[in-house]
Amino acid sequence: MRAIAIVGAGQAGLQLAHGLLAGGYDVTVVSDRTPEQIRAGRVMSTQIMFGPALGLERAAGLNAWDGKAPGITALQATVWDPPGRPSLRFTGRFDEEAQSVDQRVKMADWLDLYEARGGRVEYGAADGRRVAALAASHDLTLVAAGRGDLARLFPRDRARSPYDRPQRSLACIYLHGVGHRPEYPAPHARSNLTPEAGEMFVIPALTTGGLCDIVFFEGVPGGPYDCWQDRPGPAACLARTLELLRRYAPAEYELCRGAEPTDARCTLYGAVTPTVRRPVAEVSKGRYVLGMADTVVVNDPVTGQGSNNAARCAARYLRAIKERGTAPFDRAWMERTFDTFWDHAQYATEFTNTMLQPPPEHVQRLLAAAARCPAIAHRFVNGYADPADFRHWLTDPEAAAAYLAEIREP
Known part of the structure; x- marks a missing residue:
């Protein structure tokens, strides 16, 4: 039984924790708040989850709000x-x-369910020293603590981070x-x-x-x-x-x-500074931890990608961990595992960064055409669920022109 620690009890951390627990791993979650404190606290986000991400929750048996939350x-x-x-x-x-679903409801219920299923939770704030101690005592330690102080363990990836301010x-x-x-x-x-x-x-x-x-x-x-x-x-x-x-x-x-x-x-x-960070941090000599979701890829919420990215990250990390078997979770494996997440997250990041700027001429033409053509409106709206599609027609001017010409054909 491999011992895995997850620092952070949000969408990514708890979804992964439930999946690992079901797979027979020895899992410890570190949460800075109890379920009661989460329920009594301030709202944490403006989350909206689209169909593909909800499908990942359903596959994990975590879809407690179907029929209760508005569809x-x-x-x-x-x-x-x-x-x-x-x-x-x-x-x-x-x-x-x-x-x-208000994350005060969702994360508190997921924490309760995780403990009811036999999962271990350590309550209290975590700093770099505690993360290093976890890394020393576990086969793998992941940081899913969002944009707080622990994110600074992971260096900013300048090539993928065009903004230095909100x-x-x-x-x-x-x-x-x-x-x-x-x-x-x-x-x-x-x-x-x-x-x-x-x-x-x-x-x-x-x-x-x-x-x-x-x-x-x-x-x-x-x-x-x-x-x-x-x-x-x-x-x-x-x-x-x-x-x-x-x-x-x-x-x-x-x-x-x-x-x-x-x-x-x-x-x-x-306010959020959109940032992509290096996914691996060395917390003590020769010991590394892997960042998850918006700890290492944080987008402005203008396109509603945060929870969706988190769900995808948890699903892809879970698959990579299971496929690793008994081999060590070394730095090279961590880098490759993040790359499987970035395969999708890069498109969500590109779409979000595009929408933060005044719309270029080709995007203005597409939006105007969407008001006249239901097929374009449908494709634009469903791009929120799968931003990878936008590279074929929205974020590239030449692809946009080709798509508009195609739509206008009889």
Whole structure:
């Protein structure tokens, strides 16, 4: 029985821990909070998981929220230019339903289930010294602790990290009582772009108090959505949200003006510097640890790839660990294992970095065409579930021109 330690109890760490436990490994998870503390804490993300990532959860027996969380059937995109006036709008249906579950619910339940299945959890904060001690006493140690201090163990990969600062100011609030467009009554997410302000999203979700919607701002630095430095409480956050929507996305204001915060800890603020890091860190002489998910590949949440990348990372690492058998988990193996994750994550990263910039001319043409052509809208929306497809038609100008020409043919 090989001993494996996982530092971090989020999407990637816990999904991998459950898979390893089921495979007969001796697994220790290090979590900085208990399930009770997670449930009572502040919201942690604006997660949305698309069909392929949800399929990985179902295969692992971790799909506890099917039939409870809203099945998100479509994405509606609106561009407000000039502010307050829609210049284009299109809706695309997902081939597989998406889902958003408050991580206070999900991670707490997964921790409880892991312990009920016989898994070992060590509670308490981990620093570099503790990670080194784990690496000395386990066959393999993985760090899945997100963007915190432990991420600094892994050097920044400059060639894959074009940004050295956040590209958006982030704010979200979980709300009860948000309306939905009558022309599309099934649960659907909504994306609103105002070039001078940034993006605003509405995501149907399940939270600690039942069904809700997440309203999420991605503010261009210095723009009108970049106004959350004081980190207001839920009531003040909602009031500011409504004022912004009234001015920049009035149709959304009408749907949100009767809403109420879900709880006292339903707001989240921050900023993310998109970064790719080297996947292996030497924590003591000759001892190495392997980074997972957004510890080593962190994207801005503008494209909703975080939880999806994490699920894919956990699945690919699990397969690599099982295939390794009794051979050592050496540095070369760690590098190759990360490469299997990067095979997908590179496309999510490219798509996200593209969407953080003012849309180039070929992307503008594609979005305008999506408003007229349901086939383009469908392909764009389903690219969120599999960003690898975007390289064939969205992120490359020549491929975009060829695709538009193909669509126009009789």
